[in-house]
Amino acid sequence: MQPAQQLGNDRLIWMYTQMLRIREFEERVKRTFVEHPGVIRGHTHLGDGAEASIVGALATRNDGDPVMPSYRCHGYPIVLGTPTNRIMAELYGRRDGLCKGFGGSMHLADPAHDFPGTTGIIGAGIAHAAGVALTAQVKRTGQVVYSFFGDGSSKQGAFHESLNLAAVWRLPVVFILENNEYQAYTHVGLEDANYVAGQPLSKKAEAYSIPGATVDGTDPLAVYEEVKRAADRARAGHGPSLIESKFYRLSAHGNAITVPPVPTQFPKHESIEVYGRKAEFEAAKANDPIPKFRDKLVGGGILTDTQAGEIENKVREEMDEAVRFGLASPLPQPEDALKYVFT
């Protein structure tokens, strides 16, 4: 059965809605740098371009399956049900933030929504995800863990050590390598041996004798199909798989690194700013996963233009409210900084 039939219309519309929510959230974050300069401190990383990959993968989840992404982490909890106003408030460093202003953009955590936490160190979270899978295995919970990380992470020791150990222990985890073509500011062609050899990055799975597959990460249904296969396998006790999901990061790596009092802002994508490849960026924009999926649903008679417009309005209202809530939330009490070092 085709994934579209398997999922049913309501679920497909749900997927489109989630993709849109992620995109609109990230747009509001980006706009904050312009409309409210200085409100977002430090480093913020956006997931626009990743929506089809995130939602296609998470659509395969069972209730209670933990999700462990990297520091580019806004999109996942949005799909898992974390209130977007609390995520925005966290990015703004406010008291009502998801982590009360202790974490910020790179360190979101919401264990109540199966989101145990993220780390800002490239690749480190892959080991944590394998550990969450160890809990599932030892406690026989039947959960599958979703580990997301970028192409850059796949050159870290944590990636290789964790895949090896997860394979030896047959841990119930799906490793999803999000190949968005840029490792921070560096093109994948400058730093990945498989890429240099003209081979897919999923080839790395062979080193650990686990299944590896490469999928079009701009097509949520293609991602769904491949991740479903891996999740079913993990749930059946056969261990991990590696899936390379290929898409294009549509924003720069992060906001420009500025020193106060210069306000932070978002630069142009590295393809233009660093490499001068305007055509590459334009092609990626033309292949934007969101209008593509909308056209598919409307073309297939699953969604009408009117319905799509209603969804878009609702999502816009939600994110208006997220920004309002974030800006209205008070800053934390300074002395609270001494809390939470220990239990």
Add this chain to the structure above:
Amino acid sequence: MPKEMMYGEAIATAIIEEMQRDPDVIFYGQNMGMTERDPMLKMFGKDRIRITPISETAELGVAIGAALTGLRPIVELWMSEFMLVAFDQVLNEAPRLRYMSGGQVKVPVVFKAGYGFAAGWAGQHSNSLYHLFMGTPGLKVALPSTPADAKGLMKAAIRDDNPVVYLQHFLLTLEKGDVPDGDYVIPFGVADIKRVGSDVTIVATGWMVQKSLMAAETLAKEGISAEVIDPRTIAPLDVNSIVNSVKKTGHVVLVDQAPRHGSVAVVIAGEIAEHAFSHLKAPVRLVTAADTPVPFSEPLEKYVLPDEDKIIQAVKSVLQRHATAV
């Protein structure tokens, strides 16, 4: 009823008892549970006793992930230096995740490792690196010096909801002592006065506690009464007990196997300077390892490390009984 056992045995006893008490405790590391004949494997099975590849980043990172979601892993690192290859997990992951989440998660892991192997293990396997852990808020650090403390602190480490670096001293492994039976838990942050005295306060950890007690015996014969305090955990550090002793004696010698500028002694000296300065009758003296790597050959190794004689000389110098003392 207390039972005489060796330091290493006391640690194993604590782990076994805690694993019997709590099914969430798991124990894994390199070169352990290798065959079906392994007694721990027989007791607890393959789910809870595991062997790992030589992959410290994965071993520690996996423990952190498991701890985030309800297990209480103990990772056997064997040597504290092996943590250096996975320092991100030790210093920048385990102690940060709770804080960064605004208190939503906890990370109850124990990183268990030996240290201080001053028996010809040279520059990379005999270090005392605890200041690195101590200086990382969010980590607790235990340095047991006796079999009883080894058991009580291991039990406390396993039950703690925070990440704990549990450092056992290699040269104490075969030391014997009375160990209380059953549920013997030593709370963290409570120093133990190993010997009561009135003239000078000696603060020491690990193997250096034994050296300090031997020095105190010798000094007693010369009429000098030394108090020996073992903080037992250096994070949290029981500053009060040390300060109270200093107020009583007015003289302090801080003994530490770590190199001077990476020692607990310098931290304690700072606390004493702030909290007990007016009670000091002489400057604080530090007896630490030299600021060198640990050398291989025996006379070189002995030269850089603190010993009984160096402690005795330091005590005499702070008491100004020894005119030639530095």
